[in-house]
Structures are given as C-alpha cells and as structure tokens.
Amino acid sequence: MSLHDEAVLTLEQYRGRDGGAEQAELRQHYLDHLAAHPDGMWKACTAGHLTASALVIDPERGRVLLTLHRKLRMWLQMGGHCEPGDPTPAAAALREATEESGITGLTLLPGGPVTLDRHAIPAPCNRHLDMQYAALAAPGSTELISDESLDLRWFGYDEVPAVADASVQRLVDRVRAVL
Numbered sequence: 001m002s003l004h005d006e007a008v009l010t011l012e013q014y015r016g017r018d019g020g021a022e023q024a025e026l027r028q029h030y031l032d033h034l035a036a037h038p039d040g041m042w043k044a045c046t047a048g049h050l051t052a053s054a055l056v057i058d059p060e061r062g063r064v065l066l067t068l069h070r071k072l073r074m075w076l077q078m079g080g081h082c083e084p085g086d087p088t089p090a091a092a093a094l095r096e097a098t099e100e101s102g103i104t105g106l107t108l109l110p111g112g113p114v115t116l117d118r119h120a121i122p123a124p125c126n127r128h129l130d131m132q133y134a135a136l137a138a139p140g141s142t143e144l145i146s147d148e149s150l151d152l153r154w155f156g157y158d159e160v161p162a163v164a165d166a167s168v169q170r171l172v173d174r175v176r177a178v179l
Contacts, residue, residue: 004041006088007050008034010131014112017178026116030129040129043081048127052092053079054108054135055171056101058154059179064172065143066164067100068151071122075155075164077171079130080148089113093133101152102144106135115174117167134175 001009011031016023030050039045055077056065066075078100079093086092090108097106113131121128143152155163160172 003082003084003086003088003092004034004038007041007131010089010112014116016116017111017114017174023116026118026129029118030116030131033129041082043125046124046126048129049081049125050089051079051081051128051130052086052089052096052133053077053130054093054097054106054133055114055168055175056097056103056106056135056137057175057179058137058139058141060139061154063154063156064160064175065101065103065137065152065154066160066168067146067149068153070148070150073150075153076168077132078135079132089131090133093131094135097133097135100146100148101137102146103137103141105138105141109134109136109175109178111178114178115171117171119167132171134178 014027034040037045041050069076078097080096082092094108114134115132117130119128145152161169
C-alpha cells in the first residue's frame with residue numbers, strides 16, 4: 001500500500017480525541033485534499049500537503065521536548081515532510097521525532113494521531129496539513145540537537161503557553177488528556 005493510501009486509511013479510522021466538530025472538519029478536509037491531489041503527501045504539492053509530527057513527552061517528569069525551529073524561529077514539536085521511504089504517517093512522525101530529537105527508542109502512543117492541525121507556512125509550500133502524534137521518551141533519554149534546530153529544550157506542561165503558539169498548546173493538552 002502506498003503512503004498516500006496509508007494516510008487515507010489512517011484518516012478514515014481517525015475519530016479525534018476530544019477535538020469535536022473542528023477535528024471532524026479537518027479530517028474531512030484532509031481526505032478531500034488527498035482525493036483531489038494524488039501528490040498531496042509530498043512537499044512539491046503547492047496546494048498544501050500532509051506532514052507528520054510528534055510531541056516528544058516524558059510523562060514521569062511532566063514535560064515535553066520542543067525544538068527551536070531553525071527556519072521559523074518558533075518552539076515546536078518535532079516533525080516535517082513525509083519521505084518516499086516512509087510506509088505510514090505514523091512511521092514518518094516517528095522518524096522525524098527521532099531525527100530531530102536525537103533520542104533513540106522513542107515509541108508512539110497507540111491509537112493513531114492525537115490531533116490534526118492545519119497551518120499556513122511560507123511559500124513555496126503554503127499549507128501544512130499536519131497529522132500530530134505523541135512519542136514517549138524512555139526515562140534517562142538524552143536529546144541531541146539536529147541541523148534543523150537552533151535549540152532543544154524540555155518544558156514542563158505548564159511552561160508551554162509562555163514559549164509556544166496555540167497549536168502546540170492544543171497538542172500538549174490533547175496528549176495530556178490521553179495519558
């Protein structure tokens with residue numbers, strides 16, 4: 001099965017986790033986008049494309065690992081564009097989280113994406129349709145800054161609103177609700 005088909009299957013099974021009507025609308029928008037754009041998984045699709053991200057969490061210490069994104073200069077969860085070798089959106093999210101955090105042995109929370117988020121980005125991409133997962137870091141994990149990041153830092157759940165935008169805070173809130 002192609003990554004495109006896997007994304008459709010994942011979205012068809014997605015029911016949101018306390019996201020209500022907004023998540024249902026986003027889910028349908030993603031499905032409509034993929035139906036209209038066979039290239040909708042790839043960065044080259046300038047009408048927008050699906051991306052995969054993962055919030056790295058340390059639930060024992062009540063904290064999340066955020067990256068200071070090199071291009072956007074914002075504190076964000078790990079994530080990015082899907083690649084041809086990614087078998088599923090979940091695998092893409094896990095790959096991105098591992099690459100950007102430097103932490104080996106991350107595991108995704110079961111149950112598919114925690115939430116969906118649509119956001120505008122600078123051209124030429126224009127719009128990301130992000131499938132957001134949560135990745136558990138093992139106790140004692142050590143992070144390592146990648147080339148895509150200016151900094152990596154652990155933040156307590158309650159510190160996130162002071163450093164990150166509303167989309168990251170929504171992701172943190174939804175992850176906490178399912179832990």
